Amino acid sequence: MSKAQQLKAITKRIQSLPTLPQVVQKLTTMVESPDVTAKDIGRLLNSDQVLSAKVLKLVNSPFYGFPGRISSISHSIILLGFNVIKGVVLSASVFDLMEQSMVGLWEHSLGSAVVSGTIGRHLGLSEPEEISTGALLHDIGKVLVRVSLSDDYEKIKSVVLSKGCSFRDAELEVLGVDHAEIGSWLAEEWGLPERLAIPISFHHEPETAVKFKDRVAVVHIADSIVRAFGVGSGGDAFVSRISPQAWELVGMDRVDLPLLMKKIYSDLEEVDNYQL
Numbered sequence: 001m002s003k004a005q006q007l008k009a010i011t012k013r014i015q016s017l018p019t020l021p022q023v024v025q026k027l028t029t030m031v032e033s034p035d036v037t038a039k040d041i042g043r044l045l046n047s048d049q050v051l052s053a054k055v056l057k058l059v060n061s062p063f064y065g066f067p068g069r070i071s072s073i074s075h076s077i078i079l080l081g082f083n084v085i086k087g088v089v090l091s092a093s094v095f096d097l098m099e100q101s102m103v104g105l106w107e108h109s110l111g112s113a114v115v116s117g118t119i120g121r122h123l124g125l126s127e128p129e130e131i132s133t134g135a136l137l138h139d140i141g142k143v144l145v146r147v148s149l150s151d152d153y154e155k156i157k158s159v160v161l162s163k164g165c166s167f168r169d170a171e172l173e174v175l176g177v178d179h180a181e182i183g184s185w186l187a188e189e190w191g192l193p194e195r196l197a198i199p200i201s202f203h204h205e206p207e208t209a210v211k212f213k214d215r216v217a218v219v220h221i222a223d224s225i226v227r228a229f230g231v232g233s234g235g236d237a238f239v240s241r242i243s244p245q246a247w248e249l250v251g252m253d254r255v256d257l258p259l260l261m262k263k264i265y266s267d268l269e270e271v272d273n274y275q276l
């Protein structure tokens, strides 16, 4: 079976997608309309108080660079843009699923968002907030496996233990596809823009991305750094190897690495104290 066929077979077995609040579905249609305003979106999100409180907390978190300064949803849209807000709303919605069973993954995702933002800004890349949001969502496929394919999830976990392999290798063994591929399918189902979907799809094989190579590389690098710093958990004890091409592509070979690592360390410390 080809990967595409395997993915199709798996997604057929998924009876229910993680349930997203209706507000999120409405938001998806709304952001596609050319004349939607920040006010319209603000009004929609404010109709779900729990969600809007979580979104405000996330946009005020250390990785967006406006800690504690964004007071309303419409203000956050003006500062961060529709794509970031859409990604944040999705993260806040799936967070509940992660919180119950996957605290380690949520911390890993937050950590990756922080490190991606720090690297993106350090390298002077454009739209570091979007890069952070892509990082926040990069392992979303794992949530789907946990929530919608729970038998397979248990099998994957026992393969990790019995073979001492990575979570991703165990996924490939059990499912035939990995969480990046599942995440990519999910991103399409949820109508995520390519600038967020591509880092999800290619974060383990950044060389193969044909678009947005720089942000894919940053998310890929951040993913490993966060693991190396021991923040959160990715389902196994490994720090995945960083692609040398990705490293060079964004110019990591030319930065003052000890200085950047110090900055990353202190930014990650802030996340340690951060709870949703």
Ligand SMILES: [Fe+2]
Pocket (backbone or CB within 6 Å): 138, 139, 179, 180, 203, 204
């Ligand atoms: Fe991953």
Ligand SMILES: [Fe+2]
Pocket (backbone or CB within 6 Å): 108, 112, 138, 139, 223, 234
């Ligand atoms: Fe990851």
